[in-house]
Amino acid sequence: MNKLMKSSLAAVLALGLVGCSGSTPAADGGTTDGGDEGSKITIGFVTDKGGIDDKSFNQTTYKGIVQFAEENGLKEGTDYSYLQSNTDADYTPNLTQFADEQVDLEVAAGYLFEGAVNDTVKQYPDQKILIIDVGWLEDSPNLQQAVFAEHEGSFLVGVVAGLKAIENGSKHVGMVIGMKSDSMFKFWAGFQQGVWAVCPDCIISFDSCEDFAAPEKGKTLAQKQFNNGATVIFSCAGASGNGVIQEGAERRGNGEDVWVIGVDTDQYEQGIYEGSVAEGNEKSAILTSMMKRVDVAAYNACKQVAEGNFVHGVVNYTLADGGVSLPENNPNLTEDVLKTVDEWTQKIISGEVTVDSKAIETDDRIQ
Amino acid sequence: MKKYKASTISLIAVLIGFLLASLLLLVTGRNPVNMFIAILRAMIGFDLTHPEKGVNILYPLNWLLNSMPVILTGLSVAFAYRTGMFNIGGEGQFIVGALACTFVAFYVPLPAGIHTVACVLAGGLAGALWAFLPGFLKAMRNINEVVICIMLNYTALYLNTFMIRNVLPININTLHETVKFPETVSLGSLNFGTASKFNWGFVFVIIALLLYWFIIEKTSFGFSLRATGFNKEGARYAGMSTTKNTVLSMMIAGAFVGVAGAIVTIGVYGYGRIFDAFDNYGFDGISVALIGACKTSGILFGGLLIGLLKSATTTLQRMGMTKSITNLIQACILILIAIQYGIVLVLNMINSKKDKKVKEDA
Known part of the structure; x- marks a missing residue:
């Protein structure tokens, strides 16, 4: 028995030695204080x-970090990495x-990190942290909270929806939200103003799913709205919104002229419907998406740290600074529509139009 | 054929598990030494690549913190196993334990200290009740407890979501967890100035270990449980109530996991939360029980090992290795213990050769 133990131990050690000589050393755990090395x-x-x-959120946020890193010659593993x-x-x-390794900036995306970030900020007062899409934590000199002007982005997709409804003659659009809450009503406010800006009648x-994780509820509400005559639905309900997209994709697959507008990230891929794939040219039921540019928030925070002007507190990302936008590629939108969207974008940025973050709750035009 | 101690077989399985992981790392072009450096760092907080930084007590504390729930779930699986049952319902019992603890935290006002103990006991009670059904159906109608347990896991998952969304005071910012527990519910903090969440919950773990040892090894009740596990019909012939034993054994097993659910909820989170998916503490308990061969000391070491693998995922990722490597090690160990007869065969072959050689030499 003892001999067996010894030989297996020896084998483990031998493997290790081979590894030492054979492969490159992995990421260096520790880091130096890069504050005084400019952008490093x-x-x-x-x-x-x-x-x-x-x-x-995770993938898009990291994209922002990678973009900053590549521009500044940072190396993955040593200079920037993820866990x-x-x-x-x-x-x-x-x-x-x-925090223990004293990185210059820590980034976490989404409300799931609320408690953990709050604890870490207090435990490590010198550790700069960016939390994205959370704006209600107690302020601290080392914490930046990035939030987004969802009402402005929703205004733009409202314009798109209104134009589409005029084009196909229905003059009827829809919106499905996840929960009747203040943050959700911000989307609703922007959307209704956008629709009525181009199509007042x-x-x-x-409708509200009252649930962020129930695709079947989203699907049922989308069925109801499509059956009532809506031709474009703004799906704004987390995972429940996947049901809305699914319903839209199924209907498009059956030849109906209906569309869905995605939220948070470019949801084009999720809306690709079956019939179109078989024909070889993938088509999506996603007309466009209201994107929160979490990558911009991550990129900017990295830049601030590199330049030594980290901002603490709540940072609001608006249309003007590219914090909310439509995706770069919109295969389902015509040039004319995109031009109109650009015009409205300019009007909002210049202050000619202000988007109210409070929604109108009762109106004859709301069903 | 020679018999080997269970601990010998577990030890061999663990060694081969690490060996295979090292091989895999080597094949994929990484240095297996880094794996051991990362695991050492997760264990004692000493970083061999940066010896000047000294020992950071944060890491051993996180290791112990990670071990606490898996020791409890390991005890649970082992307890049921000794009575001839397989408790794969740990996930569900863990969640109802957390849920019951959350209810008591919000709706049963008690003075500090007593309140915490009440929350933990409520968790244990809920876990026991959740395990009652599979035990009862097994005893009365001989319905396979594995199927019932797995179904109840999902029932618990969705029941918890429903309760937090509709009954308990939800955090309106996230809609994903309850508001913070009142201050009377706390397991304190034993972090020695670090950011670890290590807490007094370990006392419950030690009590559970002692209880397990005492019930199984030292009481006539434990003896009749083991007898039921060895041979149900034999136990009944000897006048033992196998029906009662089956139900009680499952309930005690469920209570261990329920306590784990409560101490994790209070100690790590401090609020009741919606489970998007299982936390896997219940399933890890199966590994712990098997590694520990259902012996008290074995479960303690098995729990510490699985806890170490869990807490090493962070340091492993920092050393450029995927976090899945720890799952791989765990899987190898499990498979090897499952085929332990094969290990015994190999050991016998080695020994018989040795014997021959000794004879020849003589």
Whole structure:
């Protein structure tokens, strides 16, 4: 027995030695204080359970960090890196790991990090942290909270929806939200103003899933709105919104002229419907998406740290600074529509039009 | 054929598990030494690549923190196993434990200290009740407890979501968890100035370990449980109530996990939360029980090992290795223990060769 133990131990050690000579050393755990080296900074990004390739907040945020890193010649692994979390219990240890290594900036995206970030900010008063899409934490000199002017972005997709409803003659659009809450009503306010800006007599169907994780509810409400005559629905309900997209894609697959507008990230891929794939040219039921540019927020925070002017408190990303926008590519929008959207964008940026973040709750045109 | 101690087989399985992981790292062009450096760092907080930084107590504290729930779930699986049952319902029992603890935290006002203990006991009770059904159906109608347990896991998951969304005071900013527990509910903090969430919950773990040892090894009740596990019909012939034993054994197993759910909820989070998916503490308990061969000391070491692998995912990722490597090690160990007869065969072959050689030499 003892001999067996010894030989397996020896094998482990031997493997290690081979490894030493054979492969390159992995990422260096420690980091130097990069503050005085100009743009050479270290960045640590912690993902939630969705992982680094979630096609949503995590992936997009990291894209912003990578963009900054490439522009400044930072190396992945040594200068910037990410830690993925298996469970909610990993958030604090992962944030702590980077804080312990004294990275110049830590980034976390989404409300799931609320508690863990709050703890880490207090535990490590010198550790700069950016949390994205959370704006209600207690202010601290080392914490930046990035929030977005969702009402302005929603105004633009409202314009798109209104124009589409005029084009196909229905003059009827819809919106499905996840929950009747203040933050959701910001989307609703912008959307209704946008629709009525281009189509004052358009009808808007408005429903709430009262659930962010129930695609079947989103699907049912989308069915109801489409059946009532809506031709474009703004799906604004987290995972419940996937049901809206699914319903839109199924109907387009059956030849109906209906559309869905995505939210948070470019949801074009999710709306690709079956019939079109078989024909070889993929088409999506997603007309366009109201994007929150979490990558811009991450990029800007990195830049601020590099330039030594990190801003604490709540940072509001608006249309003017590219914090909310339509996707770069909109295969389903015509040049004319995009031109009109640009005109409205300019009007909002110049202050000629202000988008109210309070929604009108009762109106004859709301169903 | 020679018999080997369970601990010998577990030890061999663990060694081979690490060996295979090292091989895999080597094949994928990474240095396996870094894996051991990362695991050492997660264990004692000493970074061999930066010896000047000294020992950081944060890491051992996080290791112990990660081990607490898996030791409890390991005890649970082992307890049921000794009575001839397989408790794969740990996930569900964990969630109802957390839920019951959250209810008591908000709706049963008690003075500090007592309130915390009440929350933990409520968690244990809920876990026991959740495990009652599979135990009862097994005892009365011989319905396979595995199927019932797995179904109840999902029932618990959605029940918890429903309760937090509709009954408990929800955090309106996120709609994903309750507001913070009142201050009377706390397991304190034993972080020694670090950011670790290590807390007094470990006391409950030690009590659970002692209880397990005492019930299984030292009481006639434990003896009749083990007898039921060895041979149900034999136990019944000897006049033991196998029906009662089956139900009680599942309930005690469920209570261990319920307590784990409560101490994690209070100690790590401080609020009740919606589970998007299982936390896997219940499933990890199966590994712990198997590694520990259902012995008290074995479960303690098995729990510490799985806890270490869990807490090492962070340091491993920082050393440029995927976090899945720890799952791989865990899987290898499990498979090897499952085929332990094969290990015994190999050991016998080695020994018989040795014996021959000794004879020849003589």
